[in-house]
Amino acid sequence: MAAISSITIRHARRDDVGVIVAMLADDPLGSARERLEDPPPASYFRAFEALEHASHIQLVVAEDEDGAVIGCLQLCILPGLSSQGASRGLIEDVRVATHCRSRGVGEKIVQWAVAEARAKGCALVELLTHSTRVDAQRFYARLGFQPSHVGMTLRF
Amino acid sequence: MAAISSITIRHARRDDVGVIVAMLADDPLGSARERLEDPPPASYFRAFEALEHASHIQLVVAEDEDGAVIGCLQLCILPGLSSQGASRGLIEDVRVATHCRSRGVGEKIVQWAVAEARAKGCALVELLTHSTRVDAQRFYARLGFQPSHVGMTLRF
Numbered sequence: 236m237a238a239i240s241s242i243t244i245r246h247a248r249r250d251d252v253g254v255i256v257a258m259l260a261d262d263p264l265g266s267a268r269e270r271l272e273d274p275p276p277a278s279y280f281r282a283f284e285a286l287e288h289a290s291h292i293q294l295v296v297a298e299d300e301d302g303a304v305i306g307c308l309q310l311c312i313l314p315g316l317s318s319q320g321a322s323r324g325l326i327e328d329v330r331v332a333t334h335c336r337s338r339g340v341g342e343k344i345v346q347w348a349v350a351e352a353r354a355k356g357c358a359l360v361e362l363l364t365h366s367t368r369v370d371a372q373r374f375y376a377r378l379g380f381q382p383s384h385v386g387m388t389l390r391f
Numbered sequence: 392m393a394a395i396s397s398i399t400i401r402h403a404r405r406d407d408v409g410v411i412v413a414m415l416a417d418d419p420l421g422s423a424r425e426r427l428e429d430p431p432p433a434s435y436f437r438a439f440e441a442l443e444h445a446s447h448i449q450l451v452v453a454e455d456e457d458g459a460v461i462g463c464l465q466l467c468i469l470p471g472l473s474s475q476g477a478s479r480g481l482i483e484d485v486r487v488a489t490h491c492r493s494r495g496v497g498e499k500i501v502q503w504a505v506a507e508a509r510a511k512g513c514a515l516v517e518l519l520t521h522s523t524r525v526d527a528q529r530f531y532a533r534l535g536f537q538p539s540h541v542g543m544t545l546r547f
Contacts, residue, residue, distance in 0.1 A: 252472070259473050268474050282476030289470060291445065309472075314445060315465055316408070317415050317484045318424050320438030325481065328473045353547055361519055363540040375543045384519035386540025387531045391509055 238339035241300040244347045247286075247307065251296055252279050254304045258330040264365055265330075293351070297331075297344045305335040310348045312355045324352025324360040329371075345378055363388075394495035395455050400503045403442075403450040403463065408435050410460045411452065414486040420521060421486075449507070453487075453500045461491040466504045468511045480508025480516040485527075501534055519544075 247255060253275050260269035270276050286294050291313070297306035311325040326348050331340045352360045363386035364371045372382060403411060409431050416425035426432050442450050447469065453462035467481040482504050487496045508516045519542035520527045528538060 255472055265473070270475055276475065278476035279472055280476075282470050282472050282478075285470035285478070286472075289447065291447065292469065292471075294472070311467070311469055313448065313467055313481075313483070314438050314441035315484055316411055316435055316438050316442075316450070317421070319426055319432065320434035320436075322438075322441070325469075327469070328471055349545060357547070359544055359546040361542065361544045363517055363519065363542055365540055366538075372541055372543070378545070380543040380545045382522075382541050383544050384521050384542025385528055385538050386517065386519055386542040387528070387536040388515055388517045388539050389505060389534070389536045390515040391513070 239299050239305070239335065242305075242340055242343045243298040244295050244344060245298060247283075247294040247296045249280070249283060251304055251307075252283050255294075255296065255307045255330075258307055258332055259328065261333055262330065264367075294328075295344065295347065297340050299335070304332075306331040306340045306344050308344045308348055310351060312352065312357060318358050321358030322356055324348065324355070324357045326360060326362040329362075341374060342378065345375070349378070395461070395491065397456040398461075398496060398499045399454040400451050400500060401454060403439075403452045405436070405439060407452055407460055407463075408439050411450075411463045411486075414463055414488055415484065417489055418486065420523075450484075451500065451503065453496050455491070460488075462487040462496045462500050464500045464504055466507060468508065468513060474514050477514030478512055480504065480511070480513040482516060482518040485518075497530060498534065501531070505534070 256275045256279055259265045260271040286292055292311045294309045296304045299305050308329045309327040312322055314322045349360055412431045412435055415421045416427040442448055448467045450465045452460045455461050464485045465483040468478055470478045505516055
């Protein structure tokens with residue numbers, strides 16, 4: 236399929252929460268973790284409100300030419316002492332709507348995050364991608380990311 | 392060597408910056424990235440000031456019974472929509488002074504971060520550790536972390 240000609244990246248609004256949750260749930264790993272209800276459970280809105288108050292985090296969505304939300308990404312800018320006091324960008328929760336995959340949406344939204352982290356003075360951008368997401372790893376490698384680290388998690 | 396009997400975890404202060412930078416630099420990867428000068432370059436203090444204003448980030452140090460700083464860790468609490476709007480804890484920049492390794496300092500400081508993330512309502516704790524740090528990966532596995540993800544980085 237052809238690349239989507241016009242993709243707009245903008246900050247997520249409260250009325251995007253439902254479509255973002257649907258994208259998070261439409262995924263082999265996410266389907267077991269999310270609760271896809273209409274309206275979305277209150278815990279998602281509480282998290283959205285926490286994000287609105289977190290000036291270091293940007294939750295953004297990708298819109299197609301008709302204004303439909305077809306992707307999302309969360310970028311955190313994190314100061315720290317290492318690397319001579321350089322900030323780093325952490326990319327999380329990247330998703331593209333199933334029917335829009337392989338059409339340049341993921342690339343556009345990740346490139347936005349990389350440019351934004353760079354503009355905010357970060358020395359690097361990092362992310363964790365599940366070991367089973369081999370396609371995602373290939374995608375990020377194509378954008379210049381190195382599989383330099385092991386991402387370790389402890390779930391409660 | 393025996394475990395250090397009494398380790399105190401406390402928030403880092405401005406006058407800890409030098410010893411933290413020394414720990415960050417005393418490391419095969421860190422030695423190439425840091426600037427070990429006395430006093431430390433201003434960029435480290437600027438980063439410390441940014442951390443002081445970041446209420447979601449805690450930079451902590453481990454003190455031995457004599458009040459010497461022998462370890463450090465940075466914990467970020469990050470809200471997000473995924474996992475039903477659960478926050479997650481991100482552990483970064485874990486270091487233990489060379490002469491105090493294998494004496495329980497790392498375990499104590501990481502366990503502090505895990506407990507703190509849990510107390511703040513996180514559903515998981517995550518970290519990236521460089522692929523070459525095999526000992527670190529074994530250490531985190533012993534504390535219950537799974538090597539579930541690939542940690543990808545893009546340095547500018």
